[in-house]
Amino acid sequence: MNIALLGYGRMGKEIEKIALSREHTIVHKIQGNITTYDFTNVDVAIDFSIPTAAFENITHCIQQQIPVISGTTGWLEKYDEVVALCEEKNGTFIYASNFSLGVNIFFEMNSYLAKMMSQLEDYNVTIEEIHHTKKLDAPSGTAITLAEGIMQHSNYNHWKLDKAENDDEIPITAKRIPEVPGTHEITYTSAIDSISIKHEAHNRQGFALGAVVAAEWIQGKTGVFSMKDVLNI
Structure with a gap:
């Protein structure tokens, strides 16, 4: 080509x-x-x-x-x-917000987990993404795609950068650290325990x-x- x-x-x-x-x-x-x-x-x-x-x-x-x-x-x-x-x-x-094969598998895992967790009202979900300091937008497109995947299978209707203001918002924390290609973590937390899935890119x-x-x-x-x-x- x-x-x-x-x-x-x-x-x-x-x-x-x-x-x-x-x-x-x-x-x-x-x-x-x-x-x-x-x-x-x-x-x-x-x-x-x-x-x-x-x-x-x-x-x-x-x-x-x-x-x-x-x-x-x-x-x-x-x-x-x-x-x-x-x-x-x-x-x-x-x-695509992310072309990585591993991330696209992660998208599917995220949707599947969201379906399972939708029945458990005691858990609240958060998203954290970490990228290099030259990334211009926040949150990352990948984090937004992950939030949308959760919203399709839950009562969440919006995402919010930093701290959520309403119960139907998914808070996304965006960190910028030198030389980090991209890390995304989904965490469900209750008073009893936490459940997390994570994808970490080692390079581009x-x-x-x-x-x-x-x-x-x-x-x-x-x-x-x-x-x-x-x-x-």
Whole structure:
């Protein structure tokens, strides 16, 4: 595949290594204005840019009939606009708050645990996420996805950064510590005990590999997909 990297920070560089090792070609490494680049020979774009650039990057690719994979978080208030544009242009798009295989298994574990705990009113749930100090958004997109998974199977209706103000809110603690790729922990606590599940990334390779696998999977397809489609889970 000929790949355009939208964003060439730490994740972009890691994706480049994985893509080259799988015999793909990087044709663009874009940090600035995407409209100045020629996408004629691009098979797929992988967006790990910044929240303020992601929407323009994604919509430009869809308008150019370029399949696009996005792992940028912090822009999702415009997600429905992207879906509508994708349907209008018969485009191809995958968004994931986290492309790691392990994290996507963790998402499924989180949903399953939430179903079990929904019958136990004595437990309160909290989410903690830890990332490197260069991460621009808080809480992480992964933490929000985890909160949404819990809300689908419980009486919680909202998440709240830091301390919850109402009983139907899930409190999310976001910590920023140098050189931490990403750690997420769900804890259910009662007066008697606590139950926790945790995912800890040791490096960025899992995120990068998942994005490249998604880019490979999406070839020849049209529509809006998720990592559950890619991994068939």
